[in-house]
Structure formats: C-alpha cells, structure tokens
Amino acid sequence: MVAEHGARFKYPDQPWTNEVMMPNDWKEPIQQIMQVYVRRCAHSFIEEKEFSIVWHYRNASLEQGKLRAAELLGELNDYAYKRHLQVSMGNKIVEVKTNGADxxxxxxxxxxxxxxxxxxxxxxxxxxxxxxxxxxxxxxxxxxxxxxxxxxxxxxxxxxxxxxxxxxxxxxxxxxxxxxxxxxxxx
Known part of the structure; x- marks a missing residue:
C-alpha cells in the first residue's frame, strides 16, 4: 500500500516505511499563514497530515473560497520558494507538501x-x-x-x-x- 502521495509505503508483511525524510519545521509557519485564511473565509478549515498541510474551503461560499484560495496560493508560493515545498491548488483545497513524494x-x-x-x-x-x-x-x-x-x-x-x-x-x-x-x- 502507498499513502501520503507516495511518501509512505507498506510492503506485504512489513511495517510502514517513510520514503521521504524531511524535518517538519516548515509546518508551523505554513499553518500560521493558513490560519489567517480560516479566519477570513467562513467554514474553511486546515487538515494536517504527516507530509502535508491542506486548507479546505469546500464548505465555504464558492465565490469567497475561490478568492481566498487564490490569495493563499500566492502567499504560500512566496513562502515555499527555495524551501523544498510544493504548493498546489486542488478541488476546493490548497495543499503544501514536501517535495520528492508524489x-x-x-x-x-x-x-x-x-x-x-x-x-x-x-x-x-x-x-x-x-x-x-x-x-x-x-x-x-x-x-x-x-x-x-x-x-x-x-x-x-x-x-x-x-x-x-x-x-x-x-x-x-x-x-x-x-x-x-x-x-x-x-x-
């Protein structure tokens, strides 16, 4: 089985292994940036995973969610530049994850x-x-x-x-x- 976008593997009869080794010190600043957008966009929320952090706006007003997502994407791209992080926009989400796992x-x-x-x-x-x-x-x-x-x-x-x-x-x-x-x- 493969999880976390390819960052974790589980082979038959073996424990889970991490394929990507990277410190998680990048998460707190990303979470602080996203928290501002949670306050600015009603019904949005943050999901923290082992190798990524995701801002969800699926429960928010579509118009407001799209506007805030575009703003957040720009701000996160500025922060992630030269930090080996990947910022992506998906289906009513903005995600930041470590590079090297997909x-x-x-x-x-x-x-x-x-x-x-x-x-x-x-x-x-x-x-x-x-x-x-x-x-x-x-x-x-x-x-x-x-x-x-x-x-x-x-x-x-x-x-x-x-x-x-x-x-x-x-x-x-x-x-x-x-x-x-x-x-x-x-x-």
Missing part, C-alpha cells in the same frame, strides 16, 4: 521492483495526474479519471458510482481472487 514517483518505484499483468489506476484528484503520467507508456495499464476534467488518464468515468459498478463487473469476470500480496493501493 504518486508518479511511487508508481515508478513499484514498477521497478515488480512485473504486473494488469494495472488499474483510478483517481479523482489533481494528485493522481502524476500517477497517470507515469503509466502512460506502461503495458497492460488502464488509467481512469473520475470526473470530466482533462487528464492524462486514458479513460473517464463520471461518478464514483460508475467506478464501483466497473469493479463489481470486473469481479464477476475474474475466475479466481487475486492474492492480497499482489495488490497495491494508493491513497
């Missing part, structure tokens, strides 16, 4: 150590684009973007319910279950 790097690492007959990668977020790009030329890989946005994925399914339907139908086709140790899941 889903594309994680996929490449997995592919270097394994040979797969079938790869299915499904995602609905901007962070999944690194994974889709990494799989563009990989034989027997199928990439699906959930939603109708432009993507590096080869296919689109428009709703999570369509993904569930696809997986249920694939289950009927599969004659024998795939052993858990042969599955890789990215969050």
């Amino acid at each position: 889903k594309g790097i994680a996929i490449k690492k997995i592919l270097n150590n394994n040979d797969f007959d079938f790869i299915l990668a499904v995602g609905d977020d901007y962070t999944d684009e690194d994974m889709f790009k990494a799989l563009l030329e990989v034989k027997n890989s199928y990439t699906i973007k959930v939603g109708n946005e432009a993507s590096y994925a080869r296919y689109n399914l428009f709703t999570p319910q369509m993904v569930i339907s696809l997986l249920e139908n694939m289950n009927y086709i599969n004659e024998k279950p795939v052993p858990q140790e042969n599955l890789w899941v990215s969050k």
